[in-house]
Amino acid sequence: MKIAVIPGDGIGREVMPEGLRVLEAASRRFGFELQLTHIDWASCDWYVKHGQMMPDDWKAQLEGMDAIYFGAAGWPATVPDHVSLWGSLLKFRREFDQYVNLRPVRLFDGVPCPLAGRRPGDIDYLVVRENTEGEYTNLGGVMYAGTEREIVVQETVMSRFGADRVLRHAFELARSRPRKHLTVATKSNGIAISMPWWDSRADAVARDYPDVTVDKQHIDILSARFVLEPGRFDVVVASNLFGDILSDLGPATTGTIGLAPSGNLNPDRKFPSLFEPVHGSAPDIYGRNIANPVAMIWSGALMLDFLGQRAAHDAIVEAIEQVLVNGPRTRDLGGNASTTEMGEAIAAKL
Amino acid sequence: MKIAVIPGDGIGREVMPEGLRVLEAASRRFGFELQLTHIDWASCDWYVKHGQMMPDDWKAQLEGMDAIYFGAAGWPATVPDHVSLWGSLLKFRREFDQYVNLRPVRLFDGVPCPLAGRRPGDIDYLVVRENTEGEYTNLGGVMYAGTEREIVVQETVMSRFGADRVLRHAFELARSRPRKHLTVATKSNGIAISMPWWDSRADAVARDYPDVTVDKQHIDILSARFVLEPGRFDVVVASNLFGDILSDLGPATTGTIGLAPSGNLNPDRKFPSLFEPVHGSAPDIYGRNIANPVAMIWSGALMLDFLGQRAAHDAIVEAIEQVLVNGPRTRDLGGNASTTEMGEAIAAKL
Numbered sequence: 011m012k013i014a015v016i017p018g019d020g021i022g023r024e025v026m027p028e029g030l031r032v033l034e035a036a037s038r039r040f041g042f043e044l045q046l047t048h049i050d051w052a053s054c055d056w057y058v059k060h061g062q063m064m065p066d067d068w069k070a071q072l073e074g075m076d077a078i079y080f081g082a083a084g085w086p087a088t089v090p091d092h093v094s095l096w097g098s099l100l101k102f103r104r105e106f107d108q109y110v111n112l113r114p115v116r117l118f119d120g121v122p123c124p125l126a127g128r129r130p131g132d133i134d135y136l137v138v139r140e141n142t143e144g145e146y147t148n149l150g151g152v153m154y155a156g157t158e159r160e161i162v163v164q165e166t167v168m169s170r171f172g173a174d175r176v177l178r179h180a181f182e183l184a185r186s187r188p189r190k191h192l193t194v195a196t197k198s199n200g201i202a203i204s205m206p207w208w209d210s211r212a213d214a215v216a217r218d219y220p221d222v223t224v225d226k227q228h229i230d231i232l233s234a235r236f237v238l239e240p241g242r243f244d245v246v247v248a249s250n251l252f253g254d255i256l257s258d259l260g261p262a263t264t265g266t267i268g269l270a271p272s273g274n275l276n277p278d279r280k281f282p283s284l285f286e287p288v289h290g291s292a293p294d295i296y297g298r299n300i301a302n303p304v305a306m307i308w309s310g311a312l313m314l315d316f317l318g319q320r321a322a323h324d325a326i327v328e329a330i331e332q333v334l335v336n337g338p339r340t341r342d343l344g345g346n347a348s349t350t351e352m353g354e355a356i357a358a359k360l
Numbered sequence: 361m362k363i364a365v366i367p368g369d370g371i372g373r374e375v376m377p378e379g380l381r382v383l384e385a386a387s388r389r390f391g392f393e394l395q396l397t398h399i400d401w402a403s404c405d406w407y408v409k410h411g412q413m414m415p416d417d418w419k420a421q422l423e424g425m426d427a428i429y430f431g432a433a434g435w436p437a438t439v440p441d442h443v444s445l446w447g448s449l450l451k452f453r454r455e456f457d458q459y460v461n462l463r464p465v466r467l468f469d470g471v472p473c474p475l476a477g478r479r480p481g482d483i484d485y486l487v488v489r490e491n492t493e494g495e496y497t498n499l500g501g502v503m504y505a506g507t508e509r510e511i512v513v514q515e516t517v518m519s520r521f522g523a524d525r526v527l528r529h530a531f532e533l534a535r536s537r538p539r540k541h542l543t544v545a546t547k548s549n550g551i552a553i554s555m556p557w558w559d560s561r562a563d564a565v566a567r568d569y570p571d572v573t574v575d576k577q578h579i580d581i582l583s584a585r586f587v588l589e590p591g592r593f594d595v596v597v598a599s600n601l602f603g604d605i606l607s608d609l610g611p612a613t614t615g616t617i618g619l620a621p622s623g624n625l626n627p628d629r630k631f632p633s634l635f636e637p638v639h640g641s642a643p644d645i646y647g648r649n650i651a652n653p654v655a656m657i658w659s660g661a662l663m664l665d666f667l668g669q670r671a672a673h674d675a676i677v678e679a680i681e682q683v684l685v686n687g688p689r690t691r692d693l694g695g696n697a698s699t700t701e702m703g704e705a706i707a708a709k710l
């Protein structure tokens with residue numbers, strides 16, 4: 011497997027070595043070969059030196075890669091977030107047509123749950139987020155800039171092509187699971203053009219999946235139910251923005267966003283897919299080697315699964331579970347292990 | 361005080377009598393006069409008969425009112441939500457320029473908290489939501505409708521006028537509270553035009569409030585922190601959509617959205633303000649007299665406060681607290697009292 015390794019910014023650099031440690035342990039145990047290409051761009055340091063986040067030939071440099079293993083991007087002290095993200099992560103998602111952002115949410119044994127009385131098994135669902143269009147655009151502009159009359163317009167753009175394929179992916183996932191249940195996030199009562207349309211696309215695609223039960227919920231009450239009734243959820247499909255919110259909120263209800271992994275998938279495999287923790291660069295804790303490496307490691311497991319190594323995926327998730335139960339644990343989990351210690355423990359289990 | 365009483369749809373009709381019962385008890389105790397005008401429009405039943413949610417002269421009918429006491433709108437079985445809401449609630453908010461949506465979030469004694477280990481006092485903040493522009497628009501449209509090439513565009517519109525006044529209101533509120541802390545919800549790393557602009561307006565207004573500490577947070581991590589670190593928050597200001605999400609999520613962390621009140625304020629008092637529960641019409645539980653009336657009653661207290669009756673507000677909130685501790689309680693709180701019983705108990709305390 012040809013993997014581009016991009017640590018990026020902040021704690022991305024601290025958790026990446028642990029991700030690689032575990033990937034290498036898995037490659038020894040399961041006998042597959044990893045060909046790693048280490049890349050220092052797609053980081054704000056690189057931006058400061060070069061005035062852009064990535065070299066002009068970034069696509070050529072990633073040609074032939076099976077996947078990108080990505081730490082985190084963003085260092086607002088030197089580069090505004092919308093510049094760094096639009097110049098790296100969001101560019102990958104779009105130009106490599108990674109139209110599914112898959113984010114599992116699961117309460118592990120050994121992790122104190124912030125929701126009262128919930129046990130492992132009570133929270134176990136997948137957020138499927140549209141990843142290439144929707145609310146995330148740089149279309150629009152400002153009129154009368156700098157005056158009292160200033161007005162800003164921001165466009166949300168959705169296409170049948172873009173909505174249907176991610177809805178279909180979510181329906182397929184739901185169909186493959188025992189409960190066969192899909193929740194569709196919407197806000198058609200307030201956002202009057204795009205969201206009623208999104209609902210109608212969900213209805214249209216649903217016709218091909220009579221075996222899947224569908225429940226449409228407005229994003230406000232849906233967020234409330236992630237807290238009040240997490241057991242309701244199996245697969246949740248959402249637009250780009252709503253998926254972003256739900257996939258931070260969901261992991262928060264399982265104890266810490268330091269656990270949450272994600273796969274930015276190009277299911278057709280025409281382009282490399284990208285695997286990254288949900289947590290971001292976390293400038294506030296960077297440099298102390300205290301970040302939780304689990305999200306990075308679990309993202310590596312998702313990558314192996316996507317590339318056909320399901321057994322390696324399962325073994326890594328099991329090793330993570332064992333370490334979450336027995337320690338060592340980083341601070342966000344109430345322990346005092348370092349990033350390195352926790353990574354080493356997971357690799358050792360493997 | 362001249363109050364228009366609009367029960368609307370679903371459980372709005374069940375909780376309204378309890379809201380009025382408590383308002384009348386307060387008027388007896390505090391010696392102010394209530395002049396109530398009962399209105400059956402702004403409901404889906406009315407729509408079914410008249411083909412629109414409100415009569416053409418709705419504004420004239422509400423002329424001279426001090427406030428609107430509103431139950432809930434929406435009955436998707438007969439009228440699509442975007443039709444019923446845009447034809448009633450959202451119209452009031454806009455045409456009466458109720459530009460501040462104020463939504464207190466508070467963990468009460470006696471209410472089991474879904475967050476582990478949190479006690480009354482640990483969760484106590486205000487969500488200030490922009491209520492007249494932003495993501496809620498019916499601007500945009502569909503191209504190539506009904507074909508494979510279908511594309512939909514939805515416009516978000518913000519103005520300096522609209523953003524600054526709600527930011528200023530939030531800063532004033534923060535300044536009036538002991539902690540003087542304001543959280544600004546944003547998503548400037550993904551939504552590339554409107555949100556960086558919103559951040560810049562927050563920075564500009566902040567210059568007039570050096571005594572208020574400001575913390576900008578992206579909506580994804582902010583939602584996570586409502587669950588993980590609710591004690592961080594004092595006043596939270598957000599755009600229309602983000603405020604909608606946060607003001608359902610916040611109340612969920614305090615046990616039930618059946619408690620959450622809101623004031624749709626026209627602070628200048630040129631137009632009537634509107635007070636309503638956050639919960640909506642809840643078709644799934646309508647008709648059984650089991651809805652929690654607290655949000656309706658608490659909204660009434662906010663209305664009295666807004667109209668200058670602070671002592672009455674405080675007494676109602678205290679009566680609510682006592683009943684939450686001692687019962688009777690509706691089912692969402694683990695009891696088995698009816699809507700009526702809980703309303704009567706609160707009125708009796710008063």
Ligand SMILES: CC(C)[C@H](C(=O)O)[C@@H](O)C(=O)O
Nearest residue numbers: 199200230434445604638640
């Ligand atoms: C019913 C709906 C349009 C409304 C909103 O989104 O504003 C409601 O959820 C609310 O929060 O008052």
Ligand SMILES: CC(C)[C@H](C(=O)O)[C@@H](O)C(=O)O
Nearest residue numbers: 084095254288290549550580
């Ligand atoms: C960093 C940011 C642009 C990104 C997003 O909003 O997509 C992140 O929050 C995520 O969820 O991957």
